[in-house]
Amino acid sequence: xxxxxxxxxxxxxxxxxxxxxxxxxxxxxxxxxxxxxxxxxxxxxxxxxxxxxxxxxxxxxxxxxxxxxxxxxxxxxxxxxxxxxxxxxxxxxxxxxxxxxxxxxxxxxxxxxxxxxxxxxxxxxxxxxxxxxxxxxxxxxxxxxxxxxxxxxxxxxxxxxxxxxxxxxxxxxxxxxxxxxxxxxxxxxxxxxxxxxxxxxxxxxxxxxxxxxxxxxxxxxxxxxxxxxxxxxxxxxxxxxxxxxxxxxxxxxxxxxxxxxxxxxxxxxxxxxxxxxxxxxxxxxxxxxxxxxxxxxxxxxxxxxxxxxxxxxxxxxxxxxxx
Numbered sequence: 001x002x003x004x005x006x007x008x009x010x011x012x013x014x015x016x017x018x019x020x021x022x023x024x025x026x027x028x029x030x031x032x033x034x035x036x037x038x039x040x041x042x043x044x045x046x047x048x049x050x051x052x053x054x055x056x057x058x059x060x061x062x063x064x065x066x067x068x069x070x071x072x073x074x075x076x077x078x079x080x081x082x083x084x085x086x087x088x089x090x091x092x093x094x095x096x097x098x099x100x101x102x103x104x105x106x107x108x109x110x111x112x113x114x115x116x117x118x119x120x121x122x123x124x125x126x127x128x129x130x131x132x133x134x135x136x137x138x139x140x141x142x143x144x145x146x147x148x149x150x151x152x153x154x155x156x157x158x159x160x161x162x163x164x165x166x167x168x169x170x171x172x173x174x175x176x177x178x179x180x181x182x183x184x185x186x187x188x189x190x191x192x193x194x195x196x197x198x199x200x201x202x203x204x205x206x207x208x209x210x211x212x213x214x215x216x217x218x219x220x221x222x223x224x225x226x227x228x229x230x231x232x233x234x235x236x237x238x239x240x241x242x243x244x245x246x247x248x249x250x251x252x253x254x255x256x257x258x259x260x261x262x263x264x265x266x267x268x269x270x271x272x273x274x275x276x277x278x279x280x281x282x283x284x285x286x287x288x289x290x291x292x293x294x295x296x297x298x299x300x301x302x303x304x305x306x307x308x309x310x311x312x313x314x315x316x317x318x319x320x321x322x323x
Contacts, residue, residue: 171241
């Protein structure tokens, strides 16, 4: 059994059982991967994949268990390399992060600025995507840290750390009737077409819950993953915007932001990394810059606990920042 063989079967799983796509991502040939997978199955004496002719249909039940262990072993391999790099060049390396557009655009710039100044020789890569895409990037080992707001259930196999709380504002043009209203209600919002996030992005499910709780079906006419796009279509008169309050800035002088924190449940942004990962010193520092209450000692304690329910209890008494 070779690590390369384990890498091949994990990559096939990561690419929805498509060997051609797996081969492209690993810069190798499809026949080469197929041969090594067959050798591994012969050595183990059992199939990892169920096939229909030459085509893979699904993982066998035993194959699912093997893939899960293979992922852990590949994480350990990466950790061994990271330990060596930490010893040889502690301030040189790569940090790969994935998050949503709102976090990347409005929360991360100041953090990145401080981080780059402190670690000029660390190459920082930021990917944007949906919670599902971010989860898949973390699972496949293509990123080191995931910054998420929704679908935390996807990340239960990772270490999840609470960072800060945030809520929403209703965004309208200055001449809109809602700009003059004294107390905003869900009922009033329900009278207008809405422009907001695609489901699964930045607390959209909390928004839908607030409307359903009042028995009102929201008239959502446009959805986007990007708060700047939401503001653009509010300016065009397409509807009333609902977005993260942090996305309203001083430059939005033609728009009015109405606090809606009394209407919607606050959302929590969390940072995740794979269990068993070796975190470089600069990774701990990035986490601390992003969420000041997450010191290295706190993160290391969470790594030892490994259970996210218990980790959440660690921070019950912490007054998280509210954006």
